[in-house]
Amino acid sequence: MKRLRVALLGCGNVGAALVDLLDEQRDAIVARTGIDITVERIAVRSTARQRPVAVHPSVFTTDPLAAVEDPDTDLVVEVIGGIEPARSLVTRAIELGKPVVTANKELLANHGAELFAAADAAGVDLLFEAAVAGGIPLVRPLRESLVGEPIRRIVGIVNGTTNYVLTKMSESGADYAEALAEAQRLGYAERDPTADVEGFDAGAKAAIIATIAFGAVVVAGDVYHEGISAVTAHDIETARHLGHVIKAIAVVERTDDPAVTGPDEPPEVAVRVHPAMIPATHPLASVRDSFNAVFIEGDAVGELMLYGRGAGGRPTASAVLGDLIDAAVNVHNGGPGRIGRLARARIRPIDDLSCPYYLSLDVADRPGVLARVADVLGRHGVSIRSMEQHGIGDDARLVFITHRARERDVQDTLAALRELDAVHAVGTLMRVVGSDEDRG
Amino acid sequence: MKRLRVALLGCGNVGAALVDLLDEQRDAIVARTGIDITVERIAVRSTARQRPVAVHPSVFTTDPLAAVEDPDTDLVVEVIGGIEPARSLVTRAIELGKPVVTANKELLANHGAELFAAADAAGVDLLFEAAVAGGIPLVRPLRESLVGEPIRRIVGIVNGTTNYVLTKMSESGADYAEALAEAQRLGYAERDPTADVEGFDAGAKAAIIATIAFGAVVVAGDVYHEGISAVTAHDIETARHLGHVIKAIAVVERTDDPAVTGPDEPPEVAVRVHPAMIPATHPLASVRDSFNAVFIEGDAVGELMLYGRGAGGRPTASAVLGDLIDAAVNVHNGGPGRIGRLARARIRPIDDLSCPYYLSLDVADRPGVLARVADVLGRHGVSIRSMEQHGIGDDARLVFITHRARERDVQDTLAALRELDAVHAVGTLMRVVGSDEDRG
Structure with missing residues (x-):
């Protein structure tokens, strides 16, 4: 039988749930893949703390780097979270040609590009299904x-x-x-x-x-x-x-x-x-x-x-386990699925986006006010799709839904509305997403 | 650049949409995978019919077997549907060591086991994401x-x-x-x-x-x-x-x-x-x-x-294309993801299942009827969770939701209720799925 020995970095909710799941599913995984996946090292900040995982105490270590570098470690699972020391440890594992499975969104959202490039250069898997939406499979479908x-x-x-x-x-x-x-x-x-x-x-x-x-x-x-x-x-x-x-x-x-x-x-x-x-x-x-x-x-x-479930120990551990099995199969069959070197995207600023908007205004309840407000919207190219008016005390509250409008024009509109005496308060401005107009 | 030459069997909605999609996405697929996927043969029942696909007329053939056996065919996509000739053609492709992508649910639901075993023996991919839920990725996540x-x-x-x-x-x-x-x-x-x-x-x-x-x-x-x-x-x-x-x-x-x-x-x-x-x-x-x-x-x-989208030409073709790219990468990198030989499941008959039930009865609107109905349910071990009574003309309609009950007991209950003079009609019996009681 083939073996795959794992160093687990971090043993919080997700790490502990992963150890449990692997224990429960070990026979089934062997039956499906022919690979026996075992956790040989668990790196934690302190070994003094009691942990609810059924492993021999000698598996715990406070030296995560040694766990990564151990020649008996075939693959590294990183569930520490945060940038450092996760970044250095993951980088070191990749340098050593060891596949990495991580659930660390901060790390990937800030240093994903360098890590993907390093994994590509080393020819190893860097898998992170659990980092995006917990137990929901999203990275693999995409x-x-x-x-x-x-x-x-x-x-x-x-x-x-x-x-x-x-x-x-x-x-x-x-x-x-x-x-x-x-x-x-x-x-x-x-x-x-x-x-x-x-x-x-x-x-x-x-x-x-x-x-x-x-x-x-x-x-x-x-x-x-x-x-x-x-x-x-x-x-x-x-x-x-x-x-x-x-x-x-x-x-x-x-x-x-x-x-x-x-x-x-x-x-x-x-x-x-x-x-x-x-x-x-x-x-x-x-x-x-x-x-x-x-x-x-x-x-x-x-x-x-x-x-x-986008979070929680067992759902997230389930996603980590899916990646772990994938990486294990790749180690034995060759052919990791790498992302490779990616270019930097061009980012469109929020000011240039357009969508329908919801806007509420508290205004003086007197004739002519609605006309003045509508005039301000019109002058900024913001077209009204529907409007409602409710009395609130001495004021009136106007609620608008606009047609698709540019963010910059809507922000300019708000600035102009704040200048009007009759406008007592500019309440909520909210984008409308998923309506027919927004989809079209 | 690597190439992968496809024989497409069938050119209905899904086949035509696949040809379009491949055409639109060809450059992007080459950029992502390094493989140029081209449709070299399209087998149809009649070449006389005009088809809305942008390929040279010489690509069409009325001989699907020759298209499968052509040494220039690297992979077969089957979107004919039904059992024969799809079954023979898919079997032949597998024998020749050519991967198959199919959207054919009848074929897999009736002959999946023999086809999975043949693909396993031949060491080739048999992929079928599109056969289950159209464009929804389900097979791969599972x-x-x-x-x-x-x-x-x-x-x-x-x-x-x-x-x-x-x-x-x-x-x-x-x-x-x-x-x-x-x-x-x-x-x-x-x-x-x-x-x-x-x-x-x-x-x-x-x-x-x-x-x-x-x-x-x-x-x-x-x-x-x-x-x-x-x-x-x-x-x-x-x-x-x-x-x-x-x-x-x-x-x-x-x-x-x-x-x-x-x-x-x-x-x-x-x-x-x-x-x-x-x-x-x-x-x-x-x-x-x-x-x-x-x-x-x-x-x-x-x-x-x-x-x-569980159906429709383009959503289904999108799922076929995902499989096609997967199989293309496997052809060039080795390591198809096969299902292998599966045992026959043991099937539990419907009679032995249990869940909560909804039941409506039209009964005579007179004293004592509800008690007699409730007695019949109780004698069969069917426990009532909630009941409502509405007048309908001279009758009353009783609507029950039961606690979790066995199908056999519920069917026996219905038979006994039909024997009661006061029960004029046994209306709808419907299982309740997804309630707290059903999940627990």
């Missing part, structure tokens, strides 16, 4: 099933915390602070929720998704961000009234025409993370609680959605 | 991403015609005949809709899904079938009232305990196709119109859903 498919756009709900908070607000009428507090109580949100609610976590994932989908490097710093902390219960109620739900989404899209851009020229892409209104009939609208989903718009395949 | 994942159950909406008909009934209040007529007018249903509405199409797909998911052969004849023609507008209205939707689903599940069944013993599985009530909050409930989706319940990964 790289294999859809390798011949021109992808136009991918819209993802890729952060479970923000989806949980917005689902609670939507279904129980809770406000943002209440919903976040409940998410923290249930363990869906960290005590410091910044990385989730401000969109940094989703942004790192969006950078990796764009890199794979369009075959050109996008890094975390390229991603336009907006968090969900400004979303109000009123916005959610208005969205429902208009047949929409509010979701925190990541959008990666190709903005040039592939027929015009030469095959050697890098594609132009836009990558952004923000709350958006989505039609209630759109498949993403039904993604509830802490679930994730990725909606792919392809030229030939049409609309495709992949839905599941 | 075989690769989830290779280390113990799958418990898969529930799929795998027939676009029935999903379209039920969506129309649900959203417009149309009855079955009206909705079917509209589906036929729009081209979503054949003039003879039997294969779709009676569940044969979904049954063939379910057999293939079960074979891949559980690694043991299930054939079309193993699948329990019920069609959707008995579903009434009243059932749909009652389902909505109870917070459910009615969907035509395929269910494949493992019914033995993998920890007890030895690794060399074939698994026991149940495979069935029928309409079912699904909670409105379940992700499958939001799969509308002619879309398909496959909901996977795994031990580690949890819940996973893959959604998209």
